[in-house]
Amino acid sequence: MYRFLFRTVYTARKSSVHVYEACVLPAKCDKAAVFRFANGGGVKALSTCSVRLCEKKDNVASPIEEEKTLAEKPVDPTETPTLVTQKAEDDSKVIKMEEQREEEPVVLKTEDEGTTQQQVDVKTEQVEATPAEVNTVAAKSGKDSLLDILGGMKVVVTSKRKLRNLNAWESQDSTTNSKPAAMESTISMFQKATKEASSPSETLDPQLVAAASAAASTLPDSSQVASELLRQLRQQQTVTEAQKKGDMNNLGDIIADMRVGKKPNWKHSTRPVNQIQFDDDGPGYTHEKRINKELSSSRKKRVYLSGPRLDIFRHTTDKDGVESAVARPTLWDIVLANDLSLSTEQTHRNGLEEMIQWTKEGRMWQYPINNEAGLEEEASVPFHEHIFLEEHLQEGFPRQGPVRHFMELVVAGLSKNPYLTVQQKRDHISWFRDYFHQKEDVLKEAEVYLN
């Protein structure tokens, strides 16, 4: 879980210009804050991660600072070593750090409580590595490696455990009322964190291996611890990969455990959607009963309606049935169809149904269902016969001259007239043909009829 978080955070920092990532960032940050609350509640019980958590917190915080205010950029690198040094100096000292910004209401705080000796050892180890890097390399790459190491170090604590812890905290809190929403958002953030994790998974970072083995070397059985640590790391990596590919089983398990997040009236969610709405007025017991019913019905589903068949017929896909359907309906068929239509005849529920009836009987004008409504006469005439009328000028008209020119204009006008049928247009043209034919002598005399 944390690994995702960190990856996202630090990809985000690499491309800090990207608005979308910038949005993610505060979200992550807040999630960490929630976790820290959780840890604050039950630090004693939780053996591992307080120290680490606090450091992670810092790292999460730093990218934001970098992004949002340039001026504060130096604050973080300096802050981290300070903190780390402090930890190195007094191992078991309780460190509490709170930080809040008014300009951007990110609530950040870190708690640290007494940790076991072993953890402190690990921490020291880590601390030794970190300042060195911070000092030698540029602040940015130093943080990168720190992030990596820290991500890798989180080997013992499973996120599930944390969630449980979170649950505990949740139930302890007196103001539980408004919590579920917050919880839900957190859950969704987990999911998102899983989905969004986009950084490429590489083989284990050598630095990580180095850090792990260094941590292991402080323990008595160094080689075994080192291999365990590394194995855990790899395992986590595979899980990451799997979840990135959408295999959400693990996460599903985790979320399934989080009963607290559900609303107190969760029963409603199991009710069928088609439930009549004012059921809500009903007494509560009906709901319970309904749920029971549904459970029971799903359990003994297909008890009665399943079973052996008669095994008399063979299912064939001949054309027999089709043939009989094509055949002329007999009187029996007509009577049966009539009976069926009579048995489904009901009184009209509204005026529109009555109009449907009239439309079927042919007593009412049909509502148009396409642009060809009312085109009974011209339905079979293609459009080009309406538009291209020049072919009718081929015969009976001169090839050129004023008459031809006039007729071309007539044809152009006709082709744009939607109100005449094709036959009417043809008749119109042939009227002119006859007319000019009759006046041929006059036209020839005037030398306008050129043919």
Add this chain to the structure above:
Amino acid sequence: MVSPSQKPSVSNNMAAPSRHVGHYIQRNSRILLNNFEQLWSHRNFGWTSALRQQAAEANKEPTDTIVIPRKKTWSKEAVLEALSSTVGRDPTAYPYNFQDDPFLSPRTVNEFKLCSLSKESGKSAAKFFINNNPKYFTTDFAEPHIPCLMPETVSLLLEDVSEEALKERVSLRKVTAAVEMYDQLLQSGTAVSMETTYDLLDLICLYCDKDPVEEGGAQSEDMEEPGEEVRQGLGKQGLGRQGLGRPRRASDIMKSSWKENNNAERIFNLLPERDTRCYSALIRGMVKHGAHAKAFSIYTDLLNNRLTADVHIFNALLTAAPDVRDKYHERWGLFAELLNQMSQQKVQPNLSTFNSVLKALRRCGSLAKTQAIHTLNEMKAMGIAPSLASYDHILNAFSKAASSSGAVSTDILQEVMSELEGTSFTCQDPDDVLFFSTAMKICLNNKDLELGYRVFNLVEHGENWRLLGPLHKQSFFYQCFFKLLCMMEHIDVVLTWYRKLVPSLYYPNIQCLQDLLQALDTDSRLDLLPTIWKDIRALGHDNKVELVEELLMLMARDKHSAEVQEAFAACALDIKNVTEADRRKTPMEWSTTSLSNITSLLLRANKTQEAWATLKLFKSKNRVPKEPLLEDFLSVCCSDGSSQRAVELVQLSAAFCLSDTAKLAKRTLAELDLTEEQRAVLSELESTGESSG
């Protein structure tokens, strides 16, 4: 959570810029922090979902292929259907048919029937007149021409002896004329084509050699045969359209029984060659008209002639099968034999084959349950979707077999419902319309409210309500549903449904209203009784003794707040006035209890005048009031100080010869300010009462 002790250390360890923040936190309560946190997580939630969506879109784009939707052809009613689906039914109004005249709007089932019958018979009469006198209706006003407004051909046009004339007679369904024409054709030696012979045989067999006089012609949308709509008799045609409880045509014809050697058999025997089609017509006719055994013998004849039967023959025989065998297992044996023969003769079964089997299985007692399921599975295996009728038969088989243990039928209904839910049905079998009422009856019998809702939702889904069947089936369905609600639901829900169903869909009968009254009583919402009384009046049930008495009893049983008592008194007065003014044939008879209930209701609302008038009614209706009522009345008189009324009361009591007259008189003497005259009267009554008592 942050504990105060930790805060100083935080401030110390913090870098300088955030120092003041620490102080801020110190000063403010930690609730503030909580608020911040919640605020943040809410916001984050918004972001994450938005982001996820973005990501999802990005993923989708390359994978999606463009699917070009197929061309959709719309029917000519498409626009109207779409509009109609947005309107639906108006639960606040009377049925649409009766909205044009509010005065005639039916209030009861009988009025509903009467109204729709008269409306339809008027239409039919007009049609009949037009069709029989086409010469007066020659003007075609409609432009374009509307065929259905013009008179139809009902009389025979072809008079000569020809095959055409025969065809005309067949298409006009003139059975006798067709048979005569056929005989004439045979005598003249003209060969009749096979097709026409088939049609003739079909006609004769369908109508059992009788002219279908009462036959309501086919509906005009039946366009397959134009001659269909020719005979629009005056009789029952309209009723079917209105979905009324008209006996169906099939059953009309059932009444006529198949006669030995009728024209069908005669023509059949005269045929030079008989093929499957002829046998089919004959067997179907025989089964339809009750000659079951004969049908089987004809079938044997067919087999002897080395012909194969068709699916219709088998369907008919399967319907007839239970009547030719007595024992259950013999019946089933016959079914199995017929089905096997079907399979051997390579006849593909259809829906009505299996529905016939399932229907016949209902008469097979204990065998029904297992075999019905097997049949259903066979049906599904053959790729034939069961219709509602199939399920109806199965439900019936199960509820009959398991009448002792109702659980089985609920379970099977559960399963059926989970198969059917969300489906829109079309009517495929005449029995389809029986399903919903059967299902609702099972729900009622097992008091399964949840299942009842499911069935109701299925009815409301799409056009399924059209399959509710004729009027009496519809009423039965709604009655069962409403009764179930009254029994199982909270009264508020019941009332919501009541407003939704009554009277636009359903006219409740007395029983249903009594159930409603009981439901009101159970949930102590008796204050609603006056509104129910108004509905009872509107529904025309105000002369039903048992209902009105129950209403009065419920109102008078307990004492309520003054306001409610006022309403009750007004209601009681209304009941009284309505009953007194009732001019119907069967006015309500007053009983002692209802009169006393009215009186005491009026007394409780301090309507002494009206109460006194009611008390006088006892005498005129020959009823005797009970003593407690008179005592109550007297107490009211005493508290009012109306001595005259009290004396009259005691006199009334004496007139009824009640044993308590003396006690009443004594009490009146003791508690009221009386004149000498009144005292004298009372003392006399007291003494006579004591002596008689």
